[in-house]
Amino acid sequence: MQKITLESLVEKAVSLLENGTVTSVLGWKKGEFDYDITPAVFESADELKKDFVWNDFCGANFSKYLVSKTCKSEGKILVFLKPCDTYSFNQLLTEHRFDREKVYAVGIPCEGMADINKVKEVVGDGISKIESNGDDLVVTTIYEDAPVKVTCKDVLAERCVNCKSKRHVAYDELLGEEGEVIASERFDEVERLEKMTPEERFAFWQNELSKCIRCNACRDVCPACTCEKCVFDNPNSGVENKAASNSFEEKMFHIIRAFHVAGRCTDCGECSRVCPQNIPLHLLNRKFIKDINEFYGEYQAGAEVGLRAPLVDYTLEDLEPGEVFDRRDNNA
Amino acid sequence: MQIKEYKPLIVAFCCNWCSYAGADLAGNNRLNYPAEVKIIRVPCSCRVNPMFILRAFQRGADGVIICGCHPGDCHYTSGNYYTRRRMALLFSMLDFLGIERERTRVEWVSAAEGAKFATTMNDFVEKVASLGENKRLEDLRCKR
Numbered sequence A: 001m002q003k004i005t006l007e008s009l010v011e012k013a014v015s016l017l018e019n020g021t022v023t024s025v026l027g028w029k030k031g032e033f034d035y036d037i038t039p040a041v042f043e044s045a046d047e048l049k050k051d052f053v054w055n056d057f058c059g060a061n062f063s064k065y066l067v068s069k070t071c072k073s074e075g076k077i078l079v080f081l082k083p084c085d086t087y088s089f090n091q092l093l094t095e096h097r098f099d100r101e102k103v104y105a106v107g108i109p110c111e112g113m114a115d116i117n118k119v120k121e122v123v124g125d126g127i128s129k130i131e132s133n134g135d136d137l138v139v140t141t142i143y144e145d146a147p148v149k150v151t152c153k154d155v156l157a158e159r160c161v162n163c164k165s166k167r168h169v170a171y172d173e174l175l176g177e178e179g180e181v182i183a184s185e186r187f188d189e190v191e192r193l194e195k196m197t198p199e200e201r202f203a204f205w206q207n208e209l210s211k212c213i214r215c216n217a218c219r220d221v222c223p224a225c226t227c228e229k230c231v232f233d234n235p236n237s238g239v240e241n242k243a244a245s246n247s248f249e250e251k252m253f254h255i256i257r258a259f260h261v262a263g264r265c266t267d268c269g270e271c272s273r274v275c276p277q278n279i280p281l282h283l284l285n286r287k288f289i290k291d292i293n294e295f296y297g298e299y300q301a302g303a304e305v306g307l308r309a310p311l312v313d314y315t316l317e318d319l320e321p322g323e324v325f326d327r328r329d330n331n332a
Numbered sequence B: 001m002q003i004k005e006y007k008p009l010i011v012a013f014c015c016n017w018c019s020y021a022g023a024d025l026a027g028n029n030r031l032n033y034p035a036e037v038k039i040i041r042v043p044c045s046c047r048v049n050p051m052f053i054l055r056a057f058q059r060g061a062d063g064v065i066i067c068g069c070h071p072g073d074c075h076y077t078s079g080n081y082y083t084r085r086r087m088a089l090l091f092s093m094l095d096f097l098g099i100e101r102e103r104t105r106v107e108w109v110s111a112a113e114g115a116k117f118a119t120t121m122n123d124f125v126e127k128v129a130s131l132g133e134n135k136r137l138e139d140l141r142c143k144r
């Protein structure tokens, strides 16, 4: 259940369009189903009133879209940002990936997004309609006569259960109430894995990573992955876009993907959200975030514009690679 | 059928300005280190992209070691400081994925430390040999 209403978002967008502040609006629109909400650009009040959507499935982080949208357009674009999206927004600004002048950012509060897979675990397949009703989702399926009620809290996406911040770190204007940075338990699962034996960890990852079909959705959605020429698109790189032919290639892809965003990943959770195979990619990213926090001091990518990423920085007293393990063994 | 004695294959990335010369010195002084260590000369330890390490494992390495100038002595002033962070994170990630942590190492060896080079290599080869073949990060297509 979102506290801010669809009407107030549309009203804001229409007024900014009409007074000429912006020429287009980046927002959400219904896809094939009620739960596959997709990003869309709106250019008129009529379009907004007809198609704009705001509900518990509007998880898409728009920051990355600004890279392509601002390099072509002349006028300003309005973008709605949830708290976690604003971190990616700042990180992209830090990397000079889009023109701040061409963006009008409206921060909106977020109560957490629903994970359709968790909804399906409760109601089964064949969902034909989902409506929000107070704290519940009312789900109609083609197999059941009566709609089923699901409590939003029970089907929150993993990243929202472990939300790190409800405070916006960037905006031009804020709608609704500002939240706080949260002491989340997002590293618990990483710790659980760290405590396993190497054999167990290997088996865990072998099982997860072998599901990967190399659709590259995780890369495509990632606001930290904005290179125009990606290694994975280069047929000579040896890791080009194709299904992994063996377990080595599976691991190679995932190590490279995670390493490329190490120190820049804001932990927005988009990669895990879009993965059609439900691979817990956030665990790889969080492992790097956790290590960086432990070895080089607390660091939250995107907390401010202009922060120096840990991998392009150093101190004379940094840990030696060998000491990493000694330290972990001593703590265990 | 004859069973071949197992000998680990070690890839050592050695910085041109220090460890590579250190290896040379070890040779000049007739200090022994195993012939299974294959040295790849790099202009600075910082030249080693994490991808090189993965590639080495893919092509059949059982262990990968990176040798560079001591912190503070890098020919390019700060290259090895970056190496240090990068490799700490990469090795920790490999360990997280369940790959034996003894298969990777970073060691600072200067041009004057021929003896250190030899002992480091002897020690590393011994450790890797005790682990056996690299199974967890191997690519069967590249097997010799």
Ligand code: SF4
Binding pocket: A218, A221, A222, A223, A224, A225, A261, A264, A265, A266, A267, A268, A269, A270, A271, A272, A282, A285
């Ligand atoms: S790696 Fe995943 S969690 Fe990190 S910024 Fe990219 S999409 Fe978001």
Ligand code: SF4
Binding pocket: A211, A212, A213, A214, A215, A216, A217, A218, A219, A274, A275, A276, A277, A278, A279, A281
């Ligand atoms: S989104 Fe999932 S299946 Fe697709 S490439 Fe990424 S990890 Fe693999």
Ligand code: FES
Binding pocket: B015, B016, B017, B018, B043, B044, B045, B046, B068, B069, B073, B074, B075, B076, B079, B080
């Ligand atoms: S020149 Fe030797 S590590 Fe940089």
